[in-house]
Amino acid sequence: MARAWCLTSRPEGLPTAAHFALRDMPERSLEEGEIRVRNRWLSVDPYMRGRMNAGKSYVEPFGIDAPMTGGAAGEVTESRHPGFAVGDKVLHMGGWRDEAIVDKALTPVKLPDSDVPLESFLHAMGLTGATAWIGLLKVAQAQAGDRVFVSAAAGAVGSIAVQIAKAKGMTVIGSAGGAEKCAWVKALGADAVIDYRAGPVLDQLRQATRDIDGRIDVYFDNVGGDHLDAALACSTKDARFAICGMIGGYNDANPLALHFSRMIIVNRIRIAGFLYSDHLADLPAFQADMGAMLKSGDVTPRHTIFDGLEQAPDAFLGLFSGANMGKMLIKL
Amino acid sequence: MARAWCLTSRPEGLPTAAHFALRDMPERSLEEGEIRVRNRWLSVDPYMRGRMNAGKSYVEPFGIDAPMTGGAAGEVTESRHPGFAVGDKVLHMGGWRDEAIVDKALTPVKLPDSDVPLESFLHAMGLTGATAWIGLLKVAQAQAGDRVFVSAAAGAVGSIAVQIAKAKGMTVIGSAGGAEKCAWVKALGADAVIDYRAGPVLDQLRQATRDIDGRIDVYFDNVGGDHLDAALACSTKDARFAICGMIGGYNDANPLALHFSRMIIVNRIRIAGFLYSDHLADLPAFQADMGAMLKSGDVTPRHTIFDGLEQAPDAFLGLFSGANMGKMLIKL
Numbered sequence: 001m002a003r004a005w006c007l008t009s010r011p012e013g014l015p016t017a018a019h020f021a022l023r024d025m026p027e028r029s030l031e032e033g034e035i036r037v038r039n040r041w042l043s044v045d046p047y048m049r050g051r052m053n054a055g056k057s058y059v060e061p062f063g064i065d066a067p068m069t070g071g072a073a074g075e076v077t078e079s080r081h082p083g084f085a086v087g088d089k090v091l092h093m094g095g096w097r098d099e100a101i102v103d104k105a106l107t108p109v110k111l112p113d114s115d116v117p118l119e120s121f122l123h124a125m126g127l128t129g130a131t132a133w134i135g136l137l138k139v140a141q142a143q144a145g146d147r148v149f150v151s152a153a154a155g156a157v158g159s160i161a162v163q164i165a166k167a168k169g170m171t172v173i174g175s176a177g178g179a180e181k182c183a184w185v186k187a188l189g190a191d192a193v194i195d196y197r198a199g200p201v202l203d204q205l206r207q208a209t210r211d212i213d214g215r216i217d218v219y220f221d222n223v224g225g226d227h228l229d230a231a232l233a234c235s236t237k238d239a240r241f242a243i244c245g246m247i248g249g250y251n252d253a254n255p256l257a258l259h260f261s262r263m264i265i266v267n268r269i270r271i272a273g274f275l276y277s278d279h280l281a282d283l284p285a286f287q288a289d290m291g292a293m294l295k296s297g298d299v300t301p302r303h304t305i306f307d308g309l310e311q312a313p314d315a316f317l318g319l320f321s322g323a324n325m326g327k328m329l330i331k332l
Numbered sequence: 333m334a335r336a337w338c339l340t341s342r343p344e345g346l347p348t349a350a351h352f353a354l355r356d357m358p359e360r361s362l363e364e365g366e367i368r369v370r371n372r373w374l375s376v377d378p379y380m381r382g383r384m385n386a387g388k389s390y391v392e393p394f395g396i397d398a399p400m401t402g403g404a405a406g407e408v409t410e411s412r413h414p415g416f417a418v419g420d421k422v423l424h425m426g427g428w429r430d431e432a433i434v435d436k437a438l439t440p441v442k443l444p445d446s447d448v449p450l451e452s453f454l455h456a457m458g459l460t461g462a463t464a465w466i467g468l469l470k471v472a473q474a475q476a477g478d479r480v481f482v483s484a485a486a487g488a489v490g491s492i493a494v495q496i497a498k499a500k501g502m503t504v505i506g507s508a509g510g511a512e513k514c515a516w517v518k519a520l521g522a523d524a525v526i527d528y529r530a531g532p533v534l535d536q537l538r539q540a541t542r543d544i545d546g547r548i549d550v551y552f553d554n555v556g557g558d559h560l561d562a563a564l565a566c567s568t569k570d571a572r573f574a575i576c577g578m579i580g581g582y583n584d585a586n587p588l589a590l591h592f593s594r595m596i597i598v599n600r601i602r603i604a605g606f607l608y609s610d611h612l613a614d615l616p617a618f619q620a621d622m623g624a625m626l627k628s629g630d631v632t633p634r635h636t637i638f639d640g641l642e643q644a645p646d647a648f649l650g651l652f653s654g655a656n657m658g659k660m661l662i663k664l
Contacts, residue, residue: 050594224593243596257587261556262382264575264605271603273596 001027004067004097005312011052013253014320019052020313025067025097034103035090036078042095042309042330043071043122044316045156046245069106070095071127073118074332084110091121098309098332116294123327124160124301125290131244131276132160133286135220137168139274140242142218144169149205149231152222153190154181156327157244160299161220162188167298173208173216175201175227177322184302184325202230209234220244224256232260232269241271302326333359336399336429337644343384345585346652351384352645357399357429366435367422368410374427374641374662375403375454376648377488378577401438402427403459405450406664416442423453430641430664448626455659456492456633457622463576463608464492465618467552469500471606472574474550476501481537481563484554485522486513488659489576492631493552494520499630505540505548507533507559509654516634516657534562541566552576556588564592564601573603634658 002025011019030036048070051062062068072095076088084090092108094100102108111121123129135157136142148165152158153174165172166189174190176182182193192211194204209215215236221228224246231241246256263269293299304324306315312330319328334357343351362368380402383394394400404427408420416422424440426432434440443453455461467489468474480497484490485506497504498521506522508514514525524543526536541547547568553560556578563573578588595601625631636656638647644662651660 229587245597246594255561255589255591256593257589259587261588262578264603265577265607266605268605268607268610269603270605271596271601273598273600273602275597275600278600 001025002097002099003309004100005309006065006067007052007062008065010054010064015049015052015313015317017313017317022310023067025099028101030078030080030101031103032080034101035076035081035084035108037072037074037090037092037094037100037102037108038077039072039074039095039098039100039332041073041119041122042312042332043127044312044319044328044330045070045128046319048316049320067094068096069093071122072097072100073111073121074100081108084108089113089118091126096312116291119303119329119331120294120301122329123156123303124294124299125287127276128156128327129160129290129299129301130279130283130286132157132220133164133290134276134279134282135242135244135274136161136164136218138279138282139272140218140220140240142168142170142240145171146217147171147173147209147212147214147236148218148220149173149175149216149234150190150220150222151175151227151231152245153185153188153193154325155222156324158220158222159185159188159302159326162190163299164293166190167293170218171212171214173205173212175205175223181322181325188300196227201226202233205230205234215239218242221246228256229258229260232258232263235263235267235269237267239267239269241269243271243273303329306330308332333357334429334431335641336432337641338397338399339384339394340397342386342396347381347384347645347649349645349649354642355399357431360433362410362412362433363435364412366433367408367413367416367440369404369406369422369424369426369432369434369440370409371404371406371427371430371432371664373405373451373454374644374664375459376644376651376660376662377402377460378651380648381652400428401425403454404429404432405443405453406432413440416440421445421450423458428644448623451635451661451663452626452633454661455488455635456626456631457619459608460488460659461492461622461631461633462611462615462618464489464552465496465622466608466611466614467574467576467606468493468496468550470611470614471604472550472552472572474500474502474572477503478549479503479505479541479544479546479568480550480552481505481507481548481566482522482552482554483507483559483563484577485517485520485525486657487554488656490552490554491517491520491634491658494522495631496625498522499625502550503544503546505537505544507537507555513654513657520632528559533558534565537562537566547571550574553578560588561590561592564590564595567595567599567601569599571599571601573601575603575605635661638662640664 089111093106154176173192174185192208219231219241421443425438486508504522505524506517524540551563551573
């Protein structure tokens, strides 16, 4: 019997285990155009928190008592779709479950036969990798020689952004929480690292910009909050900020407080929110470039793996306590 | 004897009369390259508040006990510069004084013989008009059909921005403080007006977007604070925000508090701080377009005039209490 995690009620603030229930799904035969997929890897991502609210976000809210959706990779076990055969490896949005009936709405994509591991399509070669690449190179238009600040640099998107920036000849400051993560960000090539748990971000970022001998040209924001404020304070003229996420505020009703908003004018800063899905035309260029960087070793993805469907909510909640280094994945 | 207003100490928060002193200037003969100008009109502008601080802004701080500078228009009374003759009308930065010795650093520009009144070069045909035009059309790239929100719409820059937007076929919401100013903004052609003194900006802006039957494509920000937050809340996808000023925060040590920062990502908003001086290449196009709009009556500039050099600090302080409709000027 296939099982799926359902949202049972809408959380306020940080969700708990009580907001989720693992339910048996009714068995049924496929309709025309559908495929049945045995999932092998599931993705949990911070943006899913927004889908747990009723209000508008950039994707539709999850339904109550319906299976949640999310990135997943697996193998076709049955097909009534001419484009997919049994045994094909597919990437699709029917996550949060061990077996999924996938129709067009869940956007199945057949994966190439290659030596790229299946789980890479949920990270470096997938949504998180593309988000890092598009945000850094297309939205912020970062170039060789730029000084780049990446927050949540030990996270899924941040750790790839750091490595792309180094591969392209930029100077990088990364922020992460705790000594172990900071050591890893440094090992990824960051020129300076700040530990946001060790003291005020502003003071540490000021010191880091002195260490790299220059203020910030580009900020890749995964956090919002005090990181965004500090980045404004330490910006240089014509700085570009790509706003990818504001995980610091997803569970928090407090407003974003900016003491350095005047720097937006002083330094003519351009701030742009972006979503991966608005840049689909850039995906072929991304795939070629990322494929080469993975092959050369310029980008080395890392995964934090939770075992078994039962652990999916814990893995998701771990995103907000910083439990992951690199990409958080669930292995089935 | 020529007199000039000097800054005597650096204010914290709102300046008072005690921070300024009107002093006699030592008489001296001109050096090569200088002109002597009898000022007729002086400009006071919100950006000057930033120059009263010691810290970095986009222009150098005013010196202590030295004459302040600022936009001024007058007539040449003596010249040791081959490009200027006695009787020429000039625009320059030797403001805050009745007579100025103007060298290259004060950027004198000879004004054309025309029927444009001298004071217009301190407003619609000058810095404030160009700021409105560049911010709206170049930075925010507003186009016919866009729904545009302009804060401080009864102010110098805002009142011109409203009129440009209407002349170019946009729908406009303007905000102003008090019934008299709101009535004027409506008379300028705004489709909806909100009075920020009459209630929360957020509630009123939500109502205004219902009144014009659509959310905001463009926000021209002169205010920051609750206006910026409300504009985020009422934005539509791919909205563009031109950040011209944040007068609400110039005298305020409190941080900018944004409850709707997530909309930057949800709506992929592009926010850009800008300065007139970064867009000098656009000035000929501005002058031609604004000249035509003044002639046709599409743009009707308005001035709030204080009489006499003695009143310059009161005129400046009046900017922060909303004493001006249109451009605040001092007539000598």
